[in-house]
Amino acid sequence: MDVSERIILFDIDKTVFDTRASGKKYGQKLAERCHVGEEKIKESVESYRSQLESSTDFDPDELLARIETEYGVEKGNLEQVLFDQSNFILFPESGAVLEKLAKTSILGLFSEGRQQWQKKKMELTGIARFFDPRYVIVERRKMNEESIKKIPQGSTVIDDKRVVIERLKQLRPDLNLIWINRENEEKIEGVTNIKSLKDLLK
Numbered sequence: 001m002d003v004s005e006r007i008i009l010f011d012i013d014k015t016v017f018d019t020r021a022s023g024k025k026y027g028q029k030l031a032e033r034c035h036v037g038e039e040k041i042k043e044s045v046e047s048y049r050s051q052l053e054s055s056t057d058f059d060p061d062e063l064l065a066r067i068e069t070e071y072g073v074e075k076g077n078l079e080q081v082l083f084d085q086s087n088f089i090l091f092p093e094s095g096a097v098l099e100k101l102a103k104t105s106i107l108g109l110f111s112e113g114r115q116q117w118q119k120k121k122m123e124l125t126g127i128a129r130f131f132d133p134r135y136v137i138v139e140r141r142k143m144n145e146e147s148i149k150k151i152p153q154g155s156t157v158i159d160d161k162r163v164v165i166e167r168l169k170q171l172r173p174d175l176n177l178i179w180i181n182r183e184n185e186e187k188i189e190g191v192t193n194i195k196s197l198k199d200l201l202k
Contacts (some may be wrong), residue, residue: 006105006106006154006176007030007106007108007135007152007154007156008101008106008107008108008155008156008157008158009103009107009108009109009110009135009155009157009158010107010109010110010111010131010158011109011110011111011112011151011158011159011160011164012100012111012118012121012122012138013112013113013160014182015158015159015160015180016088016090016091016094016098016127016197017088017090017091017121017125018090018091018126018153021089022087022088022089022158022189023045023188024110024167025082025086025087025089026046026082026096027041027045028041029075029081029082029087030067030078030081030082031038031166032081033065033077033078033103034071034073034078035071035072035083038132040131041067042202043065044054044066044067044070046064048063054112054132054140054141056112056113056114056141057114058113058114058117059114059117060082060083060117061122062084064193066078071099072091083124083160085124085184087124088120088121088124088125088133089125090125090127090181091197092196092197093126093196093197094127094197095125096133097109097197097198097201098127098130098197099130099201100201101130101200101201102124102129102130103118105134106135107130107131107132107135108131108132108133108134108135108136108137109135109136109137109138109157109164110137110142110147110151110157110159111138111142111181112138112139112140112141112142113140114140115139116139118138119138120189131138135155136140137150137151141192142164143164143167147190148168148172151172153174153177154174154175154176155175155176156175156176156177156178157175157177157178158197158200159177159178159179159180160179160180160181161184162179162181162188164185165177165178165179165188165191166188169188169190169191173191176190176192178191178192178193178194178200179191179192179193180194180196180197181193181194181195182194182195
């Protein structure tokens with residue numbers, strides 16, 4: 001796949017960052033610090049998430065404040081656990097693929113979430129250096145008209161969410177769209193479908 005000399009915008013969660021593995025890892029560590037079972041922490045996290053309008057509203061400070069109240073462990077101690085570098089896990093191929101693409105292409109982000117939380121993920125996994133700040137679009141809700149307009153003409157956009165790719169296909173026919181579907185064999189017509197970021201190097 002020829003992606004040389006292009007602007008390539010990546011989604012973060014479930015595209016380059018293994019959100020499930022990371023959540024499991026920090027859940028285990030928080031449980032240890034609070035001296036409770038992992039299921040208890042999982043219940044606390046799920047209870048917090050259920051109150052959010054969207055998963056992209058996740059705020060680690062709010063979560064830790066809740067856990068502090070529920071289990072009586074100081075928030076400062078919980079922060080040390082949550083922000084341990086080992087909790088932040090990329091998909092196995094992410095680092096090497098980004099490093100290789102960054103030599104021939106301009107890399108950026110088109111992602112959702114709280115900016116500081118997403119920035120922390122990029123920093124602690126060591127991949128922030130691959131992304132050009134001019135092309136970093138991180139919004140709580142990225143599929144609004146204003147955010148979509150920020151995507152440079154003719155860019156490549158890679159995302160794991162089918163709804164994002166299908167919406168961009170309608171609104172921005174100039175874009176080169178890539179759906180990364182790690183879950184099953186489904187495909188979207190009229191766009192590039194991949195199973196792994198390694199497929200970008202083919």
